[in-house]
Amino acid sequence: MDLIEATYIVTRPDREPEALAEAIAREQSLEIVRELIPESIAASHLGRVLAVEALDEERYSLRIGYPAHLASAQVGQLLHLLFGNVSFYPRVRLVDLALPDSLLSALPGPRHGLEGIRKAVGVDQRALLMTVLKPRGSSPEFLADLALRFARGGGDIVKDDQNIVEQDLDTFRRRVGACARAIEQAAQSTGRRCLYLPHVAGSGDHMERQLDIVASLDLPGVVTCSWVMGLETAANATRRRQLMWLSHPAMAGVFTESSEHGVATNLLLGTLTRLAGADLSIFPGRGGRIQSGVDDERATCTALTTSLGNLRPTLPCLGGGKRLDQLVETAERLGPDLAVVVGGDLLSCGENLEAATCQALQDLQCATRDV
Amino acid sequence: MDLIEATYIVTRPDREPEALAEAIAREQSLEIVRELIPESIAASHLGRVLAVEALDEERYSLRIGYPAHLASAQVGQLLHLLFGNVSFYPRVRLVDLALPDSLLSALPGPRHGLEGIRKAVGVDQRALLMTVLKPRGSSPEFLADLALRFARGGGDIVKDDQNIVEQDLDTFRRRVGACARAIEQAAQSTGRRCLYLPHVAGSGDHMERQLDIVASLDLPGVVTCSWVMGLETAANATRRRQLMWLSHPAMAGVFTESSEHGVATNLLLGTLTRLAGADLSIFPGRGGRIQSGVDDERATCTALTTSLGNLRPTLPCLGGGKRLDQLVETAERLGPDLAVVVGGDLLSCGENLEAATCQALQDLQCATRDV
Numbered sequence: 030m031d032l033i034e035a036t037y038i039v040t041r042p043d044r045e046p047e048a049l050a051e052a053i054a055r056e057q058s059l060e061i062v063r064e065l066i067p068e069s070i071a072a073s074h075l076g077r078v079l080a081v082e083a084l085d086e087e088r089y090s091l092r093i094g095y096p097a098h099l100a101s102a103q104v105g106q107l108l109h110l111l112f113g114n115v116s117f118y119p120r121v122r123l124v125d126l127a128l129p130d131s132l133l134s135a136l137p138g139p140r141h142g143l144e145g146i147r148k149a150v151g152v153d154q155r156a157l158l159m160t161v162l163k164p165r166g167s168s169p170e171f172l173a174d175l176a177l178r179f180a181r182g183g184g185d186i187v188k189d190d191q192n193i194v195e196q197d198l199d200t201f202r203r204r205v206g207a208c209a210r211a212i213e214q215a216a217q218s219t220g221r222r223c224l225y226l227p228h229v230a231g232s233g234d235h236m237e238r239q240l241d242i243v244a245s246l247d248l249p250g251v252v253t254c255s256w257v258m259g260l261e262t263a264a265n266a267t268r269r270r271q272l273m274w275l276s277h278p279a280m281a282g283v284f285t286e287s288s289e290h291g292v293a294t295n296l297l298l299g300t301l302t303r304l305a306g307a308d309l310s311i312f313p314g315r316g317g318r319i320q321s322g323v324d325d326e327r328a329t330c331t332a333l334t335t336s337l338g339n340l341r342p343t344l345p346c347l348g349g350g351k352r353l354d355q356l357v358e359t360a361e362r363l364g365p366d367l368a369v370v371v372g373g374d375l376l377s378c379g380e381n382l383e384a385a386t387c388q389a390l391q392d393l394q395c396a397t398r399d400v
Numbered sequence: 401m402d403l404i405e406a407t408y409i410v411t412r413p414d415r416e417p418e419a420l421a422e423a424i425a426r427e428q429s430l431e432i433v434r435e436l437i438p439e440s441i442a443a444s445h446l447g448r449v450l451a452v453e454a455l456d457e458e459r460y461s462l463r464i465g466y467p468a469h470l471a472s473a474q475v476g477q478l479l480h481l482l483f484g485n486v487s488f489y490p491r492v493r494l495v496d497l498a499l500p501d502s503l504l505s506a507l508p509g510p511r512h513g514l515e516g517i518r519k520a521v522g523v524d525q526r527a528l529l530m531t532v533l534k535p536r537g538s539s540p541e542f543l544a545d546l547a548l549r550f551a552r553g554g555g556d557i558v559k560d561d562q563n564i565v566e567q568d569l570d571t572f573r574r575r576v577g578a579c580a581r582a583i584e585q586a587a588q589s590t591g592r593r594c595l596y597l598p599h600v601a602g603s604g605d606h607m608e609r610q611l612d613i614v615a616s617l618d619l620p621g622v623v624t625c626s627w628v629m630g631l632e633t634a635a636n637a638t639r640r641r642q643l644m645w646l647s648h649p650a651m652a653g654v655f656t657e658s659s660e661h662g663v664a665t666n667l668l669l670g671t672l673t674r675l676a677g678a679d680l681s682i683f684p685g686r687g688g689r690i691q692s693g694v695d696d697e698r699a700t701c702t703a704l705t706t707s708l709g710n711l712r713p714t715l716p717c718l719g720g721g722k723r724l725d726q727l728v729e730t731a732e733r734l735g736p737d738l739a740v741v742v743g744g745d746l747l748s749c750g751e752n753l754e755a756a757t758c759q760a761l762q763d764l765q766c767a768t769r770d771v
Binding site: 056065070102103114115116117118165191194195230232233254258259261262266278281283285291318321374 | 427429430431432433435436437440441444445470472473474476477479480483484485486487488489490534535536537538561562563565566567601602603604625628629630632633635636637640649650651652653654655656657658661662663684689690691692720743744745747748
């Protein structure tokens with residue numbers, strides 16, 4: 030039977046590691062006392078312990094196999110299977126994951142992915158530059174002007190700040206429409222179209238109507254705060270309209286920040302976000318205002334881009350307050366399959382935003398040549 | 401201006417506590433360097449530090465006021481405002497929350513709530529008994545028979561195990577229909593209707609169609625894994641159909657489990673879940689297989705039931721493997737406004753499930769009299 034292999038590290042386990050592994054295997058698959066599981070259901074549905082290994086005096090690695098059909102070919106259910114109730118167990122962290130081909134081929138994965146984005150912006154090789162429209166409270170004209178100058182400078186991708194949220198659709202349409210026109214205006218003069226990704230929030234009809242507006246403006250995609258909206262909800266809503274989907278990590282730090290608990294960054298904002306179908310995934314990485322906790326940014330880049338069934342690669346995006354002076358070093362460190370999100374530091378250039386964008390792109394071009 | 405007052409405890413802050421408080425206030429509201437915020441926007445949109453207080457040698461309390469309109473009258477956006485990017489800050493935990501009346505009246509709150517559930521089950525006073533249909537992999541007939549015997553014994557509420565998920569709607573309809581008929585059959589003989597709450601999962605149309613089926617079977621409500629599906633998504637989808645909504649805490653342990661990070665249980669599974677409109681909220685509490693981490697179960701019960709604007713109280717449900725022998729002590733400890741979820745321990749009674757349910761209800765009745 031096809032298994033999902035999940036590896037947890039437990040620190041200072043509250044019982045014998047083998048017993049804890051059995052408990053997790055049962056909790057996450059059938060959540061019922063062993064005596065009440067008929068053998069036929071145990072054979073087909075019960076999680077099983079594959080390996081228990083001491084790592085040091087405090088830590089143990091527990092490898093557990095879950096029957097793959099328990100994920101029900103749904104990203105949400107996969108998350109639930111891997112870290113639902115066990116999230117309440119002390120000091121348990123999911124650190125590794127191997128999925129069978131049967132499940133990989135049943136999950137959506139990116140519709141456009143890294144290559145689709147490269148094609149859309151017309152950049153084959155170098156690392157991409159992304160900026161952010163903010164602050165909330167600004168007029169549509171102010172934000173559109175930022176977008177215009179970034180796009181005129183040759184910037185690749187501009188997204189709405191995820192703090193920008195409208196309660197009424199007319200305000201949303203006005204703001205997003207103004208930015209879309211600015212991008213179009215820049216494209217007329219540069220001959221190249223910057224990708225503009227508005228932020229869509231909320232739920233139900235309100236969320237759907239925002240996506241309709243984005244699609245009606247012929248915009249390529251959107252940003253969602255997927256860990257607020259629900260990863261699968263965001264995936265489903267954007268996919269139905271064939272929009273590019275940028276997944277923002279707001280609130281995901283509750284999974285990743287502790288070294289002893291939660292889910293490793295490379296799995297959460299890497300593998301799982303890619304499986305859900307994000308075309309772009311923002312994560313903190315090194316440097317800047319927000320940094321990843323204990324997991325390596327390279328592992329997250331790898332999870333987003335390495336071979337994974339037939340799934341397209343997702344574009345890794347380093348966010349969290351990266352600065353212009355970190356661009357070259359970041360691109361040299363991580364290679365060209367990357368976007369660096371520079372928000373405040375680029376917007377601080379004021380009148381020189383267009384020139385600063387142009388310079389930043391030249392820097393990224395050089396960094397790529399140097400690699 | 402109306403403010404949302406959020407209190408964070410930070411342990412071993414990575415900078416001066418006052419500077420960290422300013423950083424959080426800015427990060428969560430406008431996420432941009434201070435120089436780029438015009439004064440008019442700062443006045444109306446920027447979070448502000450209300451108080452910084454040393455608690456002991458390691459810990460500081462930071463009270464921050466956010467302009468209430470930043471929540472956009474959306475539960476998801478409120479979550480994002482309170483713990484979006486700051487989730488990536490080390491050792492920061494949200495521990496207290498005060499909302500202005502303007503926001504309280506704009507958020508849905510429970511549609512039925514504790515009183516609606518008491519009315520539906522016809523129990524005025526005592527603590528309620530809930531059980532769980534499982535394991536996944538069982539036939540619809542097997543699960544329906546469990547429901548029948550629990551309902552015949554006088555049980556109050558039965559929910560699907562949140563591991564039970566169907567990929568196709570026919571299977572869902574068959575299973576849920578069988579259980580609904582069993583409940584109806586029991587009601588014919590007892591004259592009292594047990595509440596049956598099926599588990600609904602997935603996203604988009606698939607999720608909506610499951611809710612349609614539940615509504616078409618005249619069932620009173622559903623269970624969702626709200627921290628997988630998205631709290632606001634679950635709230636919106638159930639509310640539109642006027643269904644009772646039981647919010648299951650799967651995956652919420654990533655917020656609550658660490659004592660130094662995340663969001664306190666009484667806020668997450670109490671206040672915020674109630675604001676979203678859950679009629680019933682499951683949380684671990686004391687005793688049994690899963691226990692709450694650092695937060696007091698009483699604080700969560702209070703958050704769900706105490707006066708909060710004009711919002712109806714939510715029924716607190718203690719889950720996580722509670723046993724029959726804990727019923728009386730739990731009801732005596734926490735009072736009658738409570739449901740205790742007894743799954744495996746009740747199902748283990750096998751042939752005696754009906755009698756055991758009957759006995760458990762008598763125990764709860766006595767416990768209420770003793771209080």
